[in-house]
Amino acid sequence: MSFSQVGGHANTIRSTEDGSLLMKPVTTLEHEFYLIIAQARAMDTTGGLEGGGTGIEGGIVDTTDRHPVVNTPSQQYLVLSNLLYSFTKPNVLDLKLGTVFYDKRDLGCSEEKKARMIKAARETTSGESGIRLTGFQVTVHRLAPLLTLKSYGKSLKKEQLPEGIRRAFPVLVEPRTDLGLPAIVLLPILRSIHTSVLHLHSILKEVEIRIVGGSLLVVWEGDEQRARDGVQxxxxxxxxxxxxxxxxxxxxxxxxxxxxxxxxxxxxxxxxSAPYTLCLIDFAHTRFVPGQGPDVGVLLGLVTFAKLVEGRIREVKEAVKQ
Known part of the structure; x- marks a missing residue:
């Protein structure tokens, strides 16, 4: 099974032959994070950070307690389940979360890199809104998926984010454009995504954590019949x-x-059978910070995305009326 990367560093993710599992290079900090989650899961103390169709990567994909880190002579790889595997025609949206992209406790982070990360946040939508459209893929019926790369998201201003979300969640209308889902199918999916985002926000506001460079990955079914079945x-x-x-x-x-x-x-x-899944991914620079409160930048990003989805729901409703 082949797949397109909508975000992240190019050519860093490997797939097994059947496409059910992915392998990505793992850092020491990321490995430690997954070990903590695995231990918390064993003691049932994850505090709602996993499970169902929303949560952290470990809530939906198998992590170190099921698929251990794979060692090669030159690199360690984290083995994860492929979130796209159960979808016939996956639509994918990768949103970079947070307002800070450098780890303040990373002694190896040079002043040059820190300045570059601060500049990146300031010059994109991340600084003001807590999110940036890293990339997205939308199903085009009878053709290859339409892939939008991170250069588009970097070019947007805060006030242009609704247009980005509009492009990521297109409505299939008459005359047929062969892009997106019919409004009657897309609406319930958007409503459920909105509920999941609010649920994730309610969880993370109670967790003392810093997720630097993490993303929110949203996958929903692009095959119209499968999407209808999922909504049902x-x-x-x-x-x-x-x-x-x-x-x-x-x-x-x-x-x-x-x-x-x-x-x-x-x-x-x-x-x-659900027509979508939503999940936090990328924990290369994530750590728990007891006594320091939640990650306000990530929370801001989730609030922004929830509002953008609300706006898209209103637009799709208008499309139904026309």
Whole structure:
């Protein structure tokens, strides 16, 4: 399975033959971060940092506790599950998060590099909004995916971010442009992405961490029928959850807690049927910082993205009316 890199350093990611796993060079700090997450997972103390369709990379991809770091004579590689693997025609958006791109505790970070990183944040949307469009890929029906590289995101001003999001989440309209999804399919996906972003924000505001150079990766299905099936799956799952909560509430009122059994079908809920996934990636310069509070730059970026998605939802609704 071949794939296009929409962000990151070119030619740094390797894929297994079947495309299900990826290998990327790992730094000591990144390896330590994954080990901490693996240990926290074992003790069930991740604090909501993983799981479901949103969270850190370890919540959706296998990390050091399942696929160890691979050693070669010249490099260590972190082995991760490919988030695109379960999608037929993956649309991909990579958003660089945060306002600070140098590690203040990295003694190897030269003053020259620090000045370069400060300049990069100041001259792009990162400094003001906490996000930069690193790159994105959109399905073009019957043709190869349309890839937009990081030079585009670097060229944008803060007020131009809505246009970038518009290009990343196009609506398939008549006359057919062969680009994007129909509004009736895209809308529920956008709403769910918005909910996931807010959920991730609520988690990270409680975590004392610094994510320097990390990204938010959003993947959603570009195949129209698969996307429709995924939206239906989300609606059915939400209905099951509401019914479960109603049943639990009635059971609690009857005082028969012990008799209540969670009848949800785990196999059905864990099938890779959701039409999107959202996840934090790239932890080469991430560390926990007890006593120093959350990463305000990353939180700003998540708030900005949530507002941009809200704006796109309003635009897509207008497209439905026309």
């Amino acid at each position: 799956w989300m609606e059915e799952k939400e209905a099951r959850i509401k019914e479960r909560e109603r049943t639990r509430s009635e059971t609690d009122e009857d005082g028969n807690d012990d008799e209540y059994m969670d009848s949800d079908d785990d196999e059905e809920d864990t099938k890779p």
